Amino acid sequence: MYTLHGMTGSGNCYKPALLMTQLGIAFRWIEVDLLQGATRTPAFLALNPNGKVPLLELPDGRRLAESNAMLCYLAEGTPLLPADRYARAKVFEWLFFEQYSHEPFIATVRFWVHYLNEAESRRERIAEAMPRGYAALGVMEQQLAHTPFLTGADYTIADIALYAYTHVAHQGGYRLDDYPAIRAWLQRVAQQPGYVAMELRA
Numbered sequence: 001m002y003t004l005h006g007m008t009g010s011g012n013c014y015k016p017a018l019l020m021t022q023l024g025i026a027f028r029w030i031e032v033d034l035l036q037g038a039t040r041t042p043a044f045l046a047l048n049p050n051g052k053v054p055l056l057e058l059p060d061g062r063r064l065a066e067s068n069a070m071l072c073y074l075a076e077g078t079p080l081l082p083a084d085r086y087a088r089a090k091v092f093e094w095l096f097f098e099q100y101s102h103e104p105f106i107a108t109v110r111f112w113v114h115y116l117n118e119a120e121s122r123r124e125r126i127a128e129a130m131p132r133g134y135a136a137l138g139v140m141e142q143q144l145a146h147t148p149f150l151t152g153a154d155y156t157i158a159d160i161a162l163y164a165y166t167h168v169a170h171q172g173g174y175r176l177d178d179y180p181a182i183r184a185w186l187q188r189v190a191q192q193p194g195y196v197a198m199e200l201r202a
């Protein structure tokens with residue numbers, strides 16, 4: 001059985017949980033409260049020297065860090081990660097985009113505002129980050145105005161990776177009013193077979 005170490009409410013942790021649920025892969029969840037420093041204990045650092053969740057333990061005991069690496073590993077051989085070389089590279093394109101151009105601005109602002117309640121003290125950093133978050137949303141909007149999913153006609157792990165923080169972007173203060181294609185896509189993703197909502201922390 002797989003074991004996923006994660007924090008409830010973390011989009012990065014939700015990604016592999018959503019995928020495994022959709023693929024019917026059984027897993028157990030171990031809650032790691034990073035707000036209490038649980039990712040920095042010697043025991044956790046022995047599992048992931050980078051001190052971050054999610055951390056996936058495979059049934060044979062091997063471990064995997066990095067949410068998007070988990071998506072690739074778990075989706076191998078399924079339609080959610082196409083075998084065709086170009087189609088696959090297009091999925092990777094969105095996974096790398098998510099980590100470099102989207103998550104650092106959308107997830108980070110949400111973390112400051114929603115989890116740390118530091119909207120006021122981080123006002124300047126938020127003001128710097130938000131235009132870059134909106135730029136990432138603009139790139140998604142442009143694509144989704146033309147295709148139902150990010151890489152085209154089919155739902156893939158690219159959609160899971162980008163859905164995770166886009167659907168809770170409002171918790172960081174982002175508004176999606178000007179992004180109708182993204183809003184329609186969020187609904188489309190939530191209608192996929194086996195979809196489960198992200199558990200949110202109060």
Ligand SMILES: N[C@@H](CCC(=O)N[C@@H](CS)C(=O)NCC(=O)O)C(=O)O
Nearest residue numbers: 010012034039051052053054066067
């Ligand atoms: N690139 C990593 C990012 C993981 C990450 O930033 N995890 C955060 C929670 S969402 C974390 O564990 N932070 C705790 C820490 O840095 O101590 C991934 O996609 O898995």
